[in-house]
Every structure is written in structure tokens, then in C-alpha cells.
Amino acid sequence: MRDTRTWILRGGAVLVALWAAFYIFRPQPIPVDVAPIARGPLMVTVADDGETRVREVYLVSAPLAGRVLRFAGDVGDAVVAHDTIIASILPSDPILLDTRRRSELEARLEAAEATRALATAEVTRIEAERDYARSDFERARALAARGIVSGAELDRARKDARTRDAALQTARAALRVRDHELATVRALLSGPATGTRDTTDAHEQDGCCLEVRAPVSGRILRIFHESEGVVTAGAPLIEIGEPTDLEIVIDLLSTDAVRVSVGDQALIERWGGDAALAAVVRRVEPYGFTKVSALGIEEQRVNVVLDITDPIEKWQRLGHGYRVDVRIVLWREADVLRVPVAALFRSGNAWAAFTVEDAQAHLRRLELGKMNERYAQVLGGLDEHDTVILHPSDRVSDAVRVVARANERDRTSEGGASVTTTE
Numbered sequence: 001m002r003d004t005r006t007w008i009l010r011g012g013a014v015l016v017a018l019w020a021a022f023y024i025f026r027p028q029p030i031p032v033d034v035a036p037i038a039r040g041p042l043m044v045t046v047a048d049d050g051e052t053r054v055r056e057v058y059l060v061s062a063p064l065a066g067r068v069l070r071f072a073g074d075v076g077d078a079v080v081a082h083d084t085i086i087a088s089i090l091p092s093d094p095i096l097l098d099t100r101r102r103s104e105l106e107a108r109l110e111a112a113e114a115t116r117a118l119a120t121a122e123v124t125r126i127e128a129e130r131d132y133a134r135s136d137f138e139r140a141r142a143l144a145a146r147g148i149v150s151g152a153e154l155d156r157a158r159k160d161a162r163t164r165d166a167a168l169q170t171a172r173a174a175l176r177v178r179d180h181e182l183a184t185v186r187a188l189l190s191g192p193a194t195g196t197r198d199t200t201d202a203h204e205q206d207g208c209c210l211e212v213r214a215p216v217s218g219r220i221l222r223i224f225h226e227s228e229g230v231v232t233a234g235a236p237l238i239e240i241g242e243p244t245d246l247e248i249v250i251d252l253l254s255t256d257a258v259r260v261s262v263g264d265q266a267l268i269e270r271w272g273g274d275a276a277l278a279a280v281v282r283r284v285e286p287y288g289f290t291k292v293s294a295l296g297i298e299e300q301r302v303n304v305v306l307d308i309t310d311p312i313e314k315w316q317r318l319g320h321g322y323r324v325d326v327r328i329v330l331w332r333e334a335d336v337l338r339v340p341v342a343a344l345f346r347s348g349n350a351w352a353a354f355t356v357e358d359a360q361a362h363l364r365r366l367e368l369g370k371m372n373e374r375y376a377q378v379l380g381g382l383d384e385h386d387t388v389i390l391h392p393s394d395r396v397s398d399a400v401r402v403v404a405r406a407n408e409r410d411r412t413s414e415g416g417a418s419v420t421t422t423e
Contacts, residue, residue: 029403033390034356035340037382043332044372046259050250050268050306050326052318054241056170058177058216062231063184066091069209070228071238075221079214079240081176087225087237088209105189112185116178123171130164137161177215218242221320243319248279248306250326254288257302264328266306268315271324277315279306281328304328331370338375339366343388353382354389354396356404361389363398 062068069088073079079086140157143149187210222239225231248268252260260281268277283305291301306326308315318324343353344366351368354361369377382388387404389396396402 029359029401030361030393030395031405032356032361032392032396032402034387034404035343035390037337037339037378037384037386037388039335039337039384040375041332041334042336042338042370042372042375042377044330044370045267045327046252046256046330047325047327048250048252048256050248050324052246052248052320052322052324054221054243054320055245055247056173057221057239057241057320058218059236060086060212060215060238060240062087062089062233062235062237063181063212064089064091064188064210065231065233066210068225068229068231068237071223071226073220073223075223077220079218079220081215081217082180082213084214085211086214086220086240087212089212089231090209102189105185109182109185109189112178112182116175116182119171119175119178123168123175126164126168126171130161130168133157133161133164173216180213180215212237214240216240241320244312244316246308246315246318246320247282248308248324248326250304250306250328251291251301252304254300254302257284257288257304259330260284260304260328264330266326266328268306268308269325269327271315271318271322273315273317275314278309279326280309281305282307333370333377336369337378337382337384339368339378339382339388340390341371341374341376342390343392344368344376345392351376354392354398355382356387356389356402359401359403361392361396361398361400361402 066089069090071087073086078084137154137157137160140149140154144151144154218240219242220238221241221243224236224238231237262281262284264281266279266281268279271277281304285303285305288300288302291299293299306328339353344351346352347363347365351366353364353366355364356362364381366378366382367380369379371377389402
């Protein structure tokens with residue numbers, strides 16, 4: 001009897017030990033991060049740093065060598081075309097004008113006349129384009145009233161007409177600048193020839209200075225010579241522009257620039273305001289240039305120019321040369337079936353992901369569409385409300401047991417997109 005009890009106790013102990021060993025060494029489920037498959041917005045963009053700049057900047061240079069007097073104005077002051085004096089220059093002694101100097105001035109006069117002729121031809125050309133754009137707009141408006149053309153066509157015709165009007169104003173302003181340059185050279189050439197200065201106001205009649213006036217209206221963007229000093233002919237004095245007429249330039253990698261088209265929408269972020277600004281691509285420059293990155297790598301870059309479409313009240317604090325972040329929208333859909341990029345990996349030549357079904361991982365090969373840095377569009381292989389494994393490790397394989405980690409929650413990201421994170 002005692003032997004029987006002993007064998008029973010020994011057998012029970014062995015069974016307990018075997019059960020404990022099985023419990024301890026049995027395969028444990030692999031803890032994983034998971035996220036549900038759901039529908040939502042998806043946007044594909046190309047992004048880089050950009051810089052604001054005044055659309056038309058006028059650099060005023062010294063028309064002759066001499067001593068420029070101290071400038072009393074400040075950056076940001078308003079100037080009026082042909083009225084505001086932006087520099088007073090005491091010319092060099094006319095006696096120093098020798099034959100070589102006179103020949104140089106005559107050559108400058110011919111160059112100024114040729115430049116003015118080019119500017120006049122440009123005005124004529126743009127006037128013709130403006131007249132054609134206006135006629136095209138009138139035809140589109142008449143056809144739109146009869147329902148023959150769409151509203152989009154009418155808006156494009158209206159935009160083209162306004163663009164040509166603005167281009168004509170710019171060309172006429174450039175022509176006025178050339179007129180001023182030509183008059184300056186003529187004054188320089190006529191003064192030394194007679195040994196006297198060409199006086200046009202009280203100061204010059206007193207033998208003081210040649211006063212340089214603003215060629216266009218706007219504001220002073222930059223002052224090169226604030227203190228009195230000697231300058232040579234052609235030395236920059238002041239930059240003038242209109243800060244409310246801003247554009248944004250972004251230099252993209254050439255491989256990204258070929259994906260951008262005129263008219264693409266863009267978002268201006270991290271410019272200092274509370275919300276992103278809307279913009280549109282106006283021009284993709286056809287000329288690329290080499291730029292060395294911060295890592296010392298030579299890159300081919302292309303300038304892309306954008307116009308801000310939001311009202312000026314939203315961005316009136318922006319100025320010339322401010323840094324901004326630009327995201328150009330290449331593709332956007334409001335409702336697509338999407339999967340987090342963190343769940344994707346390559347399986348052979350196809351994309352794949354692990355789904356969780358009945359506490360087991362299952363390999364799914366996927367057909368994907370558009371993709372950004374966070375989500376990919378699902379065209380096949382997954383259904384809505386499926387659960388995928390994020391960042392699968394090499395321990396995860398098909399049919400292996402898994403368990404979702406606790407404390408998971410969905411966070412709403414910008415633009416309505418959600419991402420699953422593990423705390």
C-alpha cells in the first residue's frame with residue numbers, strides 16, 4: 001500500500017513537472033504593433049525649402065563715377081517714380097574726361113539707345129499679345145453666355161488677359177527705366193564736352209550734385225551705400241521693389257521637377273503664420289543648375305516659381321527673402337483605401353504585408369497605387385477593416401502566433417489622416 005502511494009506521488013510529481021516544462025517552453029505569441037485598414041484622404045507631394053522674393057526688383061546703379069552723399073532714407077521707405085531722390089552724386093571733375101572716356105560714353109550711349117529699342121519692341125510685342133488675349137476673352141465670354149464653352153475655359157481666358165495686362169505694365173516700366181538710363185548717358189556725354197555740368201535743378205545750378213531719382217514706385221528693399229563715399233560708374237546704390245507683389249521660388253531636384261506641372265496646387269508651411277498658405281505653380285524653369293548639398297554632394301536643381309493665391313491680408317507680414325517650406329501637390333484623393341507604409345515590405349518582386357487573423361500572422365501580397373511617406377493606396381490584397389502588423393520583425397512569418405501590444409490608440413494627423421502608434 002505504501003509502495004502504491006509512493007508511485008502515485010512520484011507519478012503526480014512527474015506529471016506536474018512535465019506540465020510546468022510544457023507551459024514554460026511552449027511557443028509564446030510574438031507581441032506586435034498593429035493598425036486597422038481604413039479609408040481616408042491621401043496626398044502625394046514633393047517638398048523642399050523655398051524663399052520669397054519680390055516679383056520685380058529694380059537695381060539702381062550709379063550713372064557716373066563720383067562721391068555719393070549720405071542717404072537719409074531707410075529700408076522700407078516708399079519712393080515715387082521720377083520724384084523721390086534716392087542718391088546725390090558729386091561727379092568727378094569734367095576735366096578728367098579724356099578722349100578715351102568720351103569714346104566710352106559714346107559707346108554707352110549707343111548701347112543705351114539699342115537697349116531702349118529692345119524695350120520698345122518688347123512693349124509692342126506684349127501689347128499685341130494683350131490685345132489678342134482680350135479678344136480671346138471677349139469671344140470666350142460670348143460663347144460662355146451661349147453655353148458653348150465651359151466656365152473653366154472662360155476663367156483661363158480671363159486669367160490670360162489679366163496676365164498680359166500685368167506683363168505690359170512691367171514692360172512699360174522697364175521702358176521708362178531705359179529712358180532714364182539713356183537720358184543719364186546723354187547728360188554725361190554733353191556735360192564734359194562743354195566743360196560745364198548739365199543743370200536741371202537748384203542744387204545742380206549751384207554746382208552741387210547729380211540727383212538720381214527713383215525709376216519706379218515702390219519701397220526700398222536694400223541700400224548699398226548709406227554713408228558718404230566714392231563710387232564708380234555702375235556701382236549698385238539701391239534696390240527698389242513692391243513687397244506686396246511676392247512670389248516664391250523653390251529649387252527642386254531635377255528628378256522631382258519633371259513631375260511638377262504649371263497650375264499644380266501647393267501648400268506654404270512654416271512661414272510664421274498659424275495656417276498654411278495656398279499657392280499655385282506659375283513656372284518651371286527649363287534651365288537646371290548644379291548645387292552642392294550640406295553633405296557635399298553635387299545635385300542638379302531646377303527653380304520652380306509659385307504665386308500665393310490666398311488674400312494678402314493673410315501673409316502681409318512676409319517680405320523679400322523670407323524662408324518658407326513648400327509642398328507641391330502632385331496627386332490627391334479624398335477617399336481611398338490605404339495602408340500604413342510602416343506595414344509594407346518587399347516579398348520577391350511584389351509589395352506585401354502581414355495581417356492578423358485568429359491571433360495568427362498571414363502573409364498578403366498587395367497591389368498598390370500612389371504612395372507618400374506615410375500611406376499607400378491599396379488596389380488589391382487587403383480589405384477595409386483588416387488589421388496589419390506595423391514594422392514586422394524577422395520573427396514574424398506566415399501562420400506564426402502573434403498578440404497585439406496594449407495601449408494602442410489612433411491619432412489624427414494633419415489633413416484627416418490617422419496613424420497608429422504604440423506608447
